[in-house]
Every structure is written in C-alpha cells, then in structure tokens.
C-alpha cells in the first residue's frame with residue numbers, strides 16, 4: 573500500500589510499549605488507510621473521520637499495555653475505531669435515519685414473493701466502473717441505522733468474517749448474521765428502486 | 775421450504791455455513807423458482823459491489839499530518855524529558 577517497509581505487528585507492539593517513535597510511525601504507515609477508510613464508511617464525513625483516526629492511534633499508543641495478544645492488532649484497532657465512531661454518532665443528531673422496513677421483501681401468506689422479482693444484476697455489472705453507482709451506494713449505506721451500518725461495513729465493506737465482526741462489536745454471531753442480512757436486504761431494495769425506477773430518494 | 779424461508783437463509787447459503795442437506799433443498803427450490811433465482815442474483819451482486827465502496831482515495835498529506843500530530847502529542851506528554859530516537863536506528867539490537 574505504501575512505499576514504506578511494513579513492520580511486523582509484534583515489533584510495532586514492542587516498540588510502542590517502550591514509547592519508541594519509530595513504532596508510532598510504523599503503526600501509522602501500516603494501518604492509517606484501513607482505519608481512515610473504516611471511519612469514513614461509518615461516519616461519511618472527512619473531518620470527523622480524520623479526527624477519529626487521530627484518536628484511534630493516540631488510544632493505541634496510550635493503551636498498548638492493555639492489549640492482549642488474543643486477537644490480531646488490527647482487530648483491536650477496529651474495535652477502538654468502531655467505538656469511537658459510535659460515540660461520535662450518538663453525539664450527532666441524525667435527521668436522516670430511515671426505517672429499513674420499507675425495503676424489506678414482501679411475501680404472501682403462503683410465503684411466496686408478493687411481487688415480481690427482476691434480475692437487474694447485469695445492470696449493476698454494466699455500471700460497475702461508473703462513479704455514480706459508487707456514490708449512490710455510499711449514500712444508501714449512510715442511510716442505514718447505525719447498528720446495521722457498522723455490521724455491514726465490517727463484514728461486506730471490510731470483508732471480515734462473521735466471527736471477527738462479532739468479536740469487534742461484542743455481539744453474538746447470530747446477531748451479526750441477522751443484522752447483516754437485513755442491511756443487505758435494505759441495500760438490495762434501495763438499489764432495485766434506483767435501477768428500475770431511477771429513484772434516489774426513499 | 776417456501777420463498778420467505780429461502781430468502782432468510784441467503785446469507786448462510788453464500789457464506790458457505792449451511793449444512794449440505796439444507797443447501798440441496800435450497801438449490802432445488804431455486805432451480806424451480808424464478809423469483810428466488812432473481813432475488814439470489816441481485817442479493818449476491820449487492821453484496822459484491824458493497825466491497826467496492828472501500829476503494830476511496832485517502833489524502834496522502836493526511837498520513838504526514840497524522841504522524842506529526844501523534845509525535846507532537848507524545849513529546850508533549852513526556853514533558854521535558856528527551857527520549858527521541860532516530861526513526862531508522864532506534865530499533866537496534868541490545
């Protein structure tokens with residue numbers, strides 16, 4: 573990712589606990605992209621994401637003594653980052669939180685699809701390099717209620733396993749799975765409306 | 775298995791954590807039900823493009839700004855005590 577040499581986590585941790593400045597720099601080189609991206613995905617605001625990223629690295633430096641090696645360093649950092657983001661969100665008054673129910677699939681009493689389901693996946697494929705689709709998708713992710721968004725970001729944006737996501741958020745695996753599924757259903761429903769009706773608003 | 779039950783199992787189906795018998799039943803339903811097939815395709819495509827949201831340009835000057843911010847804070851925290859180590863050689867063996 574960068575031209576700098578990537579240093580082993582173990583050495584970075586050792587260096588940090590000795591208060592070595594090179595370790596702080598190595599930590600930044602190795603993880604600032606991931607942490608910034610994560611904060612950006614959750615907060616959708618550049619200056620907030622930058623501030624949170626600073627807080628995360630400062631916390632890691634100060635709390636390195638309490639880091640237990642039972643999980644990976646990035647997983648611990650993700651946890652610190654997610655908590656910081658959630659705190660920031662709570663202090664923000666959100667006016668744009670949506671009800672995700674409107675975009676859940678609807679079934680008949682016998683459990684069949686209540687309306688036609690079209691396959692618009694080739695259309696997504698066709699637009700995959702299109703900048704607009706990415707923007708639209710970010711907007712939709714931003715609309716999700718926080719508890720769904722953090723799970724979706726860790727699992728589908730960051731690509732973590734259900735186990736890792738559960739660990740980072742302090743949730744059970746079934747809770748992660750169900751939130752992830754509902755978040756995906758929301759995005760799917762949102763995209764469907766956008767692609768088939770050209771509608772951006774819910 | 776009806777369509778509603780099938781849709782609720784899609785996450786398990788796609789992450790491979792589903793037991794083989796249920797998987798077979800699900801695949802049998804999908805092969806005979808076009809709405810579910812279309813739902814699966816669009817659900818899966820949604821999941822896949824979500825990953826691409828991540829590729830976001832990070833301002834390069836942010837990295838140096840972050841480093842100077844942290845080093846300044848750390849040095850302030852140490853007060854007058856000078857414990858500077860040179861970035862390249864501070865990691866030598868004992």
Ligand SMILES: [Zn+2]
Pocket residue numbers: 776777780803807809810
């Ligand atoms: Zn069906």
